[in-house]
Amino acid sequence: MALRKIFREFMNKRVLSPPLLTARHCSSAAAAPNIPHSAKKGRLLTGVTIGLVIAGGAYVSTVDEATFCSWLFSATKLVNPFFALLDPEVAHRLAVSAAARGWVPREKRPDPSNIGLEVWGRKFSNPIGLAAGFDKNAEAVDGLLALGFGFVEVGSVTPVPQEGNPKPRIFRLPREGAIINRCGFNSEGIVAVAKRLGAQHGKRKLDETSRNPSSSTDEVKHGGKAGPGILGVNLGKNKTSEDAAADYAQGVHTLSQYADYLVINVSSPNTPGLRMLQGRKQLKDLVKKVQAARDEMQWGEEGPPPLLVKIAPDLSKEDLEDIAAVALALRLDGLIISNTTVSRPDPVSKNPVAVEVGGLSGKPLFNLSINILKEMYVLTRGKIPLIGCGGVSSGREAYQKIRAGATLVQLYTAFAYGGPALIPQIKAELAECLERDGFKSVIEAVGADCR
Numbered sequence: 001m002a003l004r005k006i007f008r009e010f011m012n013k014r015v016l017s018p019p020l021l022t023a024r025h026c027s028s029a030a031a032a033p034n035i036p037h038s039a040k041k042g043r044l045l046t047g048v049t050i051g052l053v054i055a056g057g058a059y060v061s062t063v064d065e066a067t068f069c070s071w072l073f074s075a076t077k078l079v080n081p082f083f084a085l086l087d088p089e090v091a092h093r094l095a096v097s098a099a100a101r102g103w104v105p106r107e108k109r110p111d112p113s114n115i116g117l118e119v120w121g122r123k124f125s126n127p128i129g130l131a132a133g134f135d136k137n138a139e140a141v142d143g144l145l146a147l148g149f150g151f152v153e154v155g156s157v158t159p160v161p162q163e164g165n166p167k168p169r170i171f172r173l174p175r176e177g178a179i180i181n182r183c184g185f186n187s188e189g190i191v192a193v194a195k196r197l198g199a200q201h202g203k204r205k206l207d208e209t210s211r212n213p214s215s216s217t218d219e220v221k222h223g224g225k226a227g228p229g230i231l232g233v234n235l236g237k238n239k240t241s242e243d244a245a246a247d248y249a250q251g252v253h254t255l256s257q258y259a260d261y262l263v264i265n266v267s268s269p270n271t272p273g274l275r276m277l278q279g280r281k282q283l284k285d286l287v288k289k290v291q292a293a294r295d296e297m298q299w300g301e302e303g304p305p306p307l308l309v310k311i312a313p314d315l316s317k318e319d320l321e322d323i324a325a326v327a328l329a330l331r332l333d334g335l336i337i338s339n340t341t342v343s344r345p346d347p348v349s350k351n352p353v354a355v356e357v358g359g360l361s362g363k364p365l366f367n368l369s370i371n372i373l374k375e376m377y378v379l380t381r382g383k384i385p386l387i388g389c390g391g392v393s394s395g396r397e398a399y400q401k402i403r404a405g406a407t408l409v410q411l412y413t414a415f416a417y418g419g420p421a422l423i424p425q426i427k428a429e430l431a432e433c434l435e436r437d438g439f440k441s442v443i444e445a446v447g448a449d450c451r
Contacts, residue, residue, distance in 0.1 A: 069108045076105060076420045088170035088179075092134075099140035099147075105420050107148035112431035117442045119385055119407055120306045120333065122224050122260055126150035126427050127442050128398060131389050131410035132234035132263065132310075137188045138196045145229035148423045152226070153410065154193070155234030156265045159250045161189035162238055165270060171356045176348050177393060178365070179413050181340070182358030184270040185236045190254045197233075197258040201225060224260035233259040234310070239271055245286050249293035256294055259305045264290055267312035267339035269359045275312055280322035283309070287330050306333030313338035313368045313390060320372065324379035334385040336410070337376055338369045362413035366391025370404050377405025377450050393418070395429020402430075402442060403449040 083091045098104055111126045118124070129151040130144055138154040145152055164186025171180040187193075204227050224230040235251035237244045248264055256262055264286065266277040277286055287309065294304045309332060311323060327335060340359025348354050348364045369390030377386060388406030392398050393414035401409045415422055430442075439445040 066109045069105070070424070072105045073107075073421045073424055080417075080419055084174070087168075088172055089167065092170075096135060096140050099135070099143035102143050102146075104143050104147060106146040107424065109424070111148070111150075111427055114434050114440060115427060115431050115442055117407070120261065121302070122230055124150040124230055124408070125223075125228070126430075127402070127406075127408045128423065128426055128430070129153060129230075129232075129387070129408055129410045130415065131412040132156055132232070132265070133183075133412055134415075136186065138193045138200075138233075141197075141200060141226050141231060145226055145231075147420050148427065149229060151224075151230035151232060151260070151408070153232035153234050153263065155263070156185050156187065156236030156268070157190050157193050157233065157251060157255065158185050158187040158236045158238045159190050159241070159247050160238050161192070162187055169358070171353050171358070173348060173351055173353050173362070174417070176351060176362065176364055177414065177417060178348055178360055178362030179416065180353060180356045180358045180360050182270045182356070184239065185268065187236065190251055193233075194254050194258070197255065201258050225258055226260070230260045231258070232261045232263060232308075234263040234265050236265050236268070237271065237274065244274075244277060245289040248286065248290045252290060252293045253297065256297065256305050261306040261308060261333070262294070263308045263310050263336060265310045265339070267310050269312070269314075269340060269342045278311060278315065278319060278323060280326060283323060284326045284330065287326060287332060291330065308332070308334035308336055308387070310336035310339055311372075313341045313365065313372050314343060315372065317375070320375055320379060324376060327380060327384055332384060334387060334407075335376060335380075336387040336389055337373045337406075338365075338390050340390075341365055341368055343368070361390070363391050363393060366397060370401060373401065373406060374404045374450055377447050382447050382450075392426075393422075395426045395431075396433060398426055398430050399433040399445070402445050403447070405447045405450055407443070407446050 083095075086094070115126045116124065117127055126148075127150055130149050130153065132153040132155045135141065135144060135152065135154045136156065138157075141152055141154065162185060165182050165184035169182045169184070173179065204225075208227075233251075233255045235248050235255070237247040241247050252262060266274055266283070266286070268274055277283060287307075291307060294307060297304065309323075309327070315323070323335070326332070340361045342359060344354045344360060345364050345368065348360060370388070373386060373388050380386075382405070385407040386405050387408045387410055388398075388401030388404065389410040389412075391413075392401060392409055392411040398409045398411075411426075434440075434442065434445060437445070439448075
């Protein structure tokens with residue numbers, strides 16, 4: 001029976017290994033890390049959880065696949081408390097390792113039809129994506145897409161490997177649903193990431209060829225280079241580099257062949273001088289050079305991957321006007337709004353952890369980022385696809401981002417706290433919001449609050 005086979009695979013892979021309760025923008029590791037002494041309680045809790053899963057084996061044979069899938073995602077909530085006991089970076093390494101090995105639930109249920117959309121000639125099954133920072137080194141792309149994300153963005157990837165800033169550099173604020181990080185582009189570098197993406201890409205191509213030897217190129221392609229979902233690659237610069245454009249161009253030359261879209265990250269607050277690249281002249285010069293690096297490469301019928309810029313939420317009206325002018329003049333393919341903030345809005349300002357230097361993400365960022373999103377949608381006259389990022393923890397908030405001008409939505413911190421169970425919940429809530437307000441699709445709702 002198919003359901004019994006699913007359960008056997010689930011137990012063989014131990015899919016209820018760590019839910020992805022992580023810290024934003026922290027380092028990852030290919031091998032399963034050593035667990036500190038403080039995690040023994042967590043191991044006991046995990047053992048109890050796996051025992052509960054085994055006890056649920058009889059349940060598997062009595063339900064359909066969709067019901068079992070729903071149960072499986074809900075069951076991941078049981079181990080969330082375990083991750084709260086761990087150091088944020090240890091939790092993150094465990095989560096990446098689990099996703100890389102397939103020890104996470106796989107979404108078998110189709111997405112609601114009203115949340116599918118087409119952007120850049122690619123068909124997204126849903127507009128909910130995982131922001132850059134979780135899978136910095138492209139170790140777990142398949143596992144993360146299998147969770148049900150419409151797209152996953154890896155990186156930021158720097159040309160040369162670098163350790164990032166000294167530890168500790170990740171600080172949880174659980175009561176506020178927030179995280180402060182000052183990781184500083186810790187990365188294995190573009191060579192390591194290219195090898196990993198190349199191997200994954202080759203395997204997928206082989207699988208696709210064996211399953212469907214004759215495919216038409218006349219229709220919109222479902223998914224992208226990462227198979228059923230869309231893969232974005234976020235590019236960063238090295239801390240000691242004096243030529244930012246050369247760093248980003250190197251990333252384009254090495255990684256763009258594996259990407260459905262590329263992102264120039266000029267907005268992390270944890271790399272000295274990086275945000276200065278958001279100035280009108282600096283941004284225009286940078287984008288022109290990176291576009292040239294991309295366009296000088298040989299591309300097939302699909303053409304080069306779209307190029308986006310990720311901006312900060314801590315920008316003045318004049319800054320936003322400058323960025324919008326550059327984006328329109330150079331026909332930029334999109335903007336991601338926004339990165340983390342250096343501000344400490346209430347209630348974070350009252351938390352002792354607020355004194356830590358770094359970028360703030362999570363719920364307190366929502367209002368700031370959505371205001372910037374609305375303003376940029378108006379400034380670009382709705383001509384450029386925007387990705388709304390910052391503080392999304394529900395389908396209702398994803399819907400608010402869409403009404404504010406976002407074509408796609410990313411999350412991270414809420415996923416870090418809520419684990420895989422959050423993904424189907426957000427998608428279902430979003431579909432309900434669209435239907436309630438009479439929108440037949442996501443595209444119909446984009447910018448509704450700005451019209």
